[in-house]
Amino acid sequence: MTIYRPTPQIDVLKLPLIGRLLRWRWGRLVFQTILLLVATLLLYDGFTGPQFAPENLSTVVTWIHYRGIIVFGFLLLGNIFCMGCPFTLPRTLAKRLAIRGGRWPKMLRNKWLAIGMLFFFFWAYEYFDLFASPLLTVWIIAGYFIASFVLEALFEESPFCKYVCPLGTFNFVSSTVSPLQITVSDRDVCHTCTGRECINGTTNIGVPGNPVKQGQGVISLDSIQVLGCGTELFAPQIDSNLDCTMCLDCARACPHDNVMLGVRNPLAELNEGVWSQRWDLSFLVLIFTFSALGNAFGMVGPVFQLEAWLANVLKVQDEALPLMIIFGMTNLILPIGFGLLVAWLSRTLARREEPLRTTLGRYAPAFAPLAFSIWLSHYGGFHFLGSAAAISPVFKNFMWDHNLFFLGAPDWTKSAIVPLNWLDPLEMGAILIGLIASLYVLNERGKRAPNRRDKTLAQLPWMLLLVGLTIASFYIFYLPMEMRGVSFTG
Amino acid sequence: MVKKCLILLLSIAITSLLIGCGGRNSSNDNSSGYDISIDAGSTALGETNLVVTVKDQSGIPINDATVNIKGDMVHAGMSPVLGESSKGDSGTYTVPYEWTMAGDWILSVDVILSDGTVISEKIDFSGVGGDDGDMDHDDMDMEDE
Numbered sequence: 001m002t003i004y005r006p007t008p009q010i011d012v013l014k015l016p017l018i019g020r021l022l023r024w025r026w027g028r029l030v031f032q033t034i035l036l037l038v039a040t041l042l043l044y045d046g047f048t049g050p051q052f053a054p055e056n057l058s059t060v061v062t063w064i065h066y067r068g069i070i071v072f073g074f075l076l077l078g079n080i081f082c083m084g085c086p087f088t089l090p091r092t093l094a095k096r097l098a099i100r101g102g103r104w105p106k107m108l109r110n111k112w113l114a115i116g117m118l119f120f121f122f123w124a125y126e127y128f129d130l131f132a133s134p135l136l137t138v139w140i141i142a143g144y145f146i147a148s149f150v151l152e153a154l155f156e157e158s159p160f161c162k163y164v165c166p167l168g169t170f171n172f173v174s175s176t177v178s179p180l181q182i183t184v185s186d187r188d189v190c191h192t193c194t195g196r197e198c199i200n201g202t203t204n205i206g207v208p209g210n211p212v213k214q215g216q217g218v219i220s221l222d223s224i225q226v227l228g229c230g231t232e233l234f235a236p237q238i239d240s241n242l243d244c245t246m247c248l249d250c251a252r253a254c255p256h257d258n259v260m261l262g263v264r265n266p267l268a269e270l271n272e273g274v275w276s277q278r279w280d281l282s283f284l285v286l287i288f289t290f291s292a293l294g295n296a297f298g299m300v301g302p303v304f305q306l307e308a309w310l311a312n313v314l315k316v317q318d319e320a321l322p323l324m325i326i327f328g329m330t331n332l333i334l335p336i337g338f339g340l341l342v343a344w345l346s347r348t349l350a351r352r353e354e355p356l357r358t359t360l361g362r363y364a365p366a367f368a369p370l371a372f373s374i375w376l377s378h379y380g381g382f383h384f385l386g387s388a389a390a391i392s393p394v395f396k397n398f399m400w401d402h403n404l405f406f407l408g409a410p411d412w413t414k415s416a417i418v419p420l421n422w423l424d425p426l427e428m429g430a431i432l433i434g435l436i437a438s439l440y441v442l443n444e445r446g447k448r449a450p451n452r453r454d455k456t457l458a459q460l461p462w463m464l465l466l467v468g469l470t471i472a473s474f475y476i477f478y479l480p481m482e483m484r485g486v487s488f489t490g
Numbered sequence: 491m492v493k494k495c496l497i498l499l500l501s502i503a504i505t506s507l508l509i510g511c512g513g514r515n516s517s518n519d520n521s522s523g524y525d526i527s528i529d530a531g532s533t534a535l536g537e538t539n540l541v542v543t544v545k546d547q548s549g550i551p552i553n554d555a556t557v558n559i560k561g562d563m564v565h566a567g568m569s570p571v572l573g574e575s576s577k578g579d580s581g582t583y584t585v586p587y588e589w590t591m592a593g594d595w596i597l598s599v600d601v602i603l604s605d606g607t608v609i610s611e612k613i614d615f616s617g618v619g620g621d622d623g624d625m626d627h628d629d630m631d632m633e634d635e
Contacts, residue, residue, distance in 0.1 A: 132565060390566070
C-alpha cells in the first residue's frame with residue numbers, strides 16, 4: 001500500500017496577489033468579514049423583510065447562491081466556504097473566554113454525530129420547509145453563530161467544525177474531489193521542526209509572539225501570533241481534505257514557510273489516499289451519496305404520495321414521522337444496508353479473509369465522485385444555474401423597500417443564467433462524469449488492495465450499486481419537480 | 491488589534507440587526523379595503539385563465555384598473571410566471587397564465603387603479619398540478635390576507 005503524498009507543481013500560496021493575500025496574517029479575516037457582512041444582511045432581511053421566500057435575500061442567497069457557489073467551489077478550488085466561514089469568526093473571542101482544559105469527549109471524536117446532524121439537517125430542511133421561510137432560514141444562521149461560539153468557548157479545539165457542523169460535514173466530503181489540498185513542500189523540514197506551529201499555533205493569542213529564528217533571519221510578522229490548525233491536522237501528514245477547513249492557519253503559523261496549498265489531481269486522494277478504514281468514515285461517504293438522492297427525492301411528486309400513504313397507515317396528521325421514515329430509509333438504512341451487503345459480496349468474491357470494515361473502507365471512497373456529481377447537478381445545476389439571476393430583482397426589491405431607487409425597478413423575469421433547456425443535459429452529463437470517475441476510483445482502489453489486486457468480479461457488486469444509484473438519480477431528476485412548502489395532506 | 495476588529499465586527503452585526511428591527515417599507519399589504527379575488531379555473535399544469543375580480547370598499551366593481559400577477563413557487567429562486575390584464579368587465583379581469591410546475595404557488599396581485607394607486611395582495615395556491623386539477627373554490631376566492 002502506497003501512502004498518497006502529492007507532489008504539487010503549483011502552490012497557490014506562492015501565486016502573485018492571491019497567494020500573498022491568503023498567507024497574510026489577516027487573510028482569512030478578509031474573507032470572513034465579507035461573509036459576515038453578507039450574513040448580517042441576510043439576518044436583517046430575514047427578520048425584517050417580506051416573509052416570502054422568493055423575494056427575501058435570506059432564502060434566495062442561502063438556498064440558491066450559497067449552495068450553488070460552494071459546489072462549484074469544490075469543483076474548481078476546494079472548501080472555500082469553510083475558509084471564509086463567518087460562523088467561526090467569533091472563534092478568537094471564544095478562545096479568549098475558553099475554560100481551558102475542555103477536550104471534546106472521546107466517544108464523540110468520530111463522524112457519528114456529524115452523520116446524525118447531517119441527517120437531521122436534511123430532514124429539517126424538508127419538514128420545516130426552510131426553503132420557503134425567511135425567518136426559519138435566518139434562525140438557522142443565528143443558531144450556527146451561537147453553536148459555533150459556545151462549542152469553541154467550551155472546548156480547546158474546534159469540535160463544531162470537525163464533529164458537529166452539518167455544513168462542514170457536507171463540505172469535507174465534497175472537498176475530497178477538489179483540486180486543492182494542504183501539504184508541505186519539504187517533509188524533512190517538518191521532521192526537524194520542534195514547535196510544530198502548524199498545529200500548535202505560534203503563541204498564545206494576544207501575547208506578543210517571539211519571532212522564530214529561521215535560517216539566517218527572523219521570520220516575518222505575518223507568521224506569528226496565529227492559531228494552529230483548528231481541527232488539529234498536522235500538515236505533513238495531511239493526505240485528505242477531510243476535516244480541512246482550508247483556513248490556512250497552518251500556513252500562516254509555519255515559521256519555515258513550508259506549508260503549501262498545492263494543486264493536485266482531483267481524484268488523487270480517492271485513488272491513492274489511505275483513508276482510515278473506520279465504520280463512521282465509510283458510512284459517511286455512503287450516506288452522503290444516498291442523501292444526494294434522498295434530498296432530490298424530497299422534491300418530486302412520488303414523495304408526497306408516499307408521505308400521504310404513510311400518514312394514513314400511521315394515522316398521523318403531521319409530516320414529521322412519515323418524512324422521518326422516508327429519509328431514515330433513503331438516507332440511513334439503505335446506505336448502511338447496501339454498504340454492508342455489497343461489502344460482504346465483494347469480500348466473498350475476492351476470497352479475502354478480512355474484517356468487513358476493511359472491505360467497506362477500501363471501496364467507500366469510490367462513491368464520493370458520483371455523490372458529488374449528484375449534489376453538483378442539484379445545487380449547482382438545477383438551483384444555481386436555473387435561478388442565480390434572481391438575486392438581481394430580489395436585491396433591487398430590497399433597495400426599493402428602503403427607498404433606494406438608483407438600481408432601478410426589479411425585473412422579476414430574471415432567474416436562470418443559462419437557457420433552461422440546457423439544464424437537463426448539463427445535469428445528466430455531470431452525473432455521468434461522476435459515475436465514470438467513481439468507476440475509475442473503484443478500479444484504482446481495487447488495484448491497491450493489499451497483497452494482491454482485487455479482480456473485477458470483486459468490484460462488480462460495487463459497480464452495480466454505483467450504476468443503480470446513477471439510474472435512480474436520472475429517474476428522480478427527470479420526474480417533474482414539485483415545490484411544496486405549505487401543504488401536507490396526510 | 492484582533493480584539494478591536496472582533497468588537498467592531500460584532501458591533502456592526504448587532505447594530506444592523508437593531509436598525510433592521512426599526513422597520514422598513516412593506517409592500518404587498520392590502521389595507522385599502524378593496525376586495526381582490528381570483529378564480530383559477532384549473533390548477534392542472536399548463537395554460538389557464540385567471541379571473542381576477544376587483545371591487546372597492548363599497549363592493550362596486552372596478553373596471554379601469556390594470557391587473558398584474560406574479561406567480562412564485564414557495565421555493566426561493568424558481569422562475570416566476572407573469573401575467574397582465576388591463577381590461578375589466580364587471581370588475582373581472584382575465585389574465586392568461588400558465589402553471590409551469592406542480593406544487594405550492596403564491597400569486598402576487600398588483601391592481602393599479604386609474605389614479606395610480608397600487609393595491610397589492612398575495613394569494614396562496616396549494617397543490618397545483620394535483621390529481622384532478624380542479625380547485626376547491628374556497629381556496630380561490632380569498633379575502634384580504
